[in-house]
Amino acid sequence: MSSAHIDAAPGQIADTVLLPGDPLRARFVAQALLADPQQVTARRNMLGFTGTWNGRPVSVMGGGMGIPSTAIYVTELARSYGVRRIIRIGTCGGLGDVAMGEVLLAQSGSTDSRFNRMQFGGHDLAASADFGLLRAAVDSAAEQDLAVRVANVFSTDCFYDGDPQVLDHLRRHHIIGVEMETAGLYGLAMREGFRALAILTVSDLFATGESMPAAEREQGLIRMAKLALACTEPG
Numbered sequence: 001m002s003s004a005h006i007d008a009a010p011g012q013i014a015d016t017v018l019l020p021g022d023p024l025r026a027r028f029v030a031q032a033l034l035a036d037p038q039q040v041t042a043r044r045n046m047l048g049f050t051g052t053w054n055g056r057p058v059s060v061m062g063g064g065m066g067i068p069s070t071a072i073y074v075t076e077l078a079r080s081y082g083v084r085r086i087i088r089i090g091t092c093g094g095l096g097d098v099a100m101g102e103v104l105l106a107q108s109g110s111t112d113s114r115f116n117r118m119q120f121g122g123h124d125l126a127a128s129a130d131f132g133l134l135r136a137a138v139d140s141a142a143e144q145d146l147a148v149r150v151a152n153v154f155s156t157d158c159f160y161d162g163d164p165q166v167l168d169h170l171r172r173h174h175i176i177g178v179e180m181e182t183a184g185l186y187g188l189a190m191r192e193g194f195r196a197l198a199i200l201t202v203s204d205l206f207a208t209g210e211s212m213p214a215a216e217r218e219q220g221l222i223r224m225a226k227l228a229l230a231c232t233e234p235g
């Protein structure tokens with residue numbers, strides 16, 4: 001049986017899912033990197049694909065924008081499809097000394113969202129990456145000669161017109177990436193018992209207002225997907 005928002009049949013989704021926000025990016029990654037990619041879900045056009053990587057099944061699915069959308073898909077992936085490992089591959093705005101195109105491995109996700117607090121008795125959850133995945137990503141990046149930075153990131157509910165002082169708070173706490181999902185993904189991973197990591201390419205710089213051109217975003221996506229896939233190697 002499918003779940004409320006995913007129409008794949010049981011067994012059609014692998015236990016490892018790469019999760020870009022955009023469903024078309026999911027298709028792009030699946031077609032570029034997986035062997036024999038098959039579309040397994042398209043409800044609300046949130047496309048998901050399953051193929052193989054080095055002979056092992058892997059799925060790639062869009063999660064949408066923001067914690068509420070991501071949380072719906074991730075919860076159903078974990079509860080209804082038994083997914084054990086979710087690696088977000090996304091973009092973020094960069095603060096401080098980060099450079100355009102830099103790849104951040106999010107070790108923690110702070111947030112202005114109440115999502116985790118609602119599940120944690122109103123307290124502050126330290127929403128954190130899975131250490132094994134984080135370590136695998138650091139090691140695999142070194143093997144691929146890919147420069148990465150382990151970073152603290154911030155997931156905001158407001159793409160536009162958020163708290164004007166938030167950037168000062170982030171700088172003060174050495175948080176260098178801003179996006180919209182990681183804190184919710186990590187909170188869910190801690191509650192549901194799956195492993196999660198967010199790999200983020202810096203696509204915008206707050207200091208200059210500069211944005212990455214589309215072709216470079218595509219290259220960044222493939223770089224992140226290759227790194228995510230390498231983290232799924234056994235051993």
Ligand SMILES: O=P(O)(O)O[C@H]1O[C@H](CO)[C@@H](O)[C@H]1O
Binds near residue numbers: 022089090091180181
């Ligand atoms: O690059 P993706 O994964 O879409 O993520 C970032 O881009 C979206 C905003 O444009 C937000 O979802 C943000 O987190």
Ligand SMILES: O=c1cc[nH]c(=O)[nH]1
Binds near residue numbers: 092093094179
């Ligand atoms: O949420 C996001 C994603 C990319 N760039 C930003 O500035 N914010």
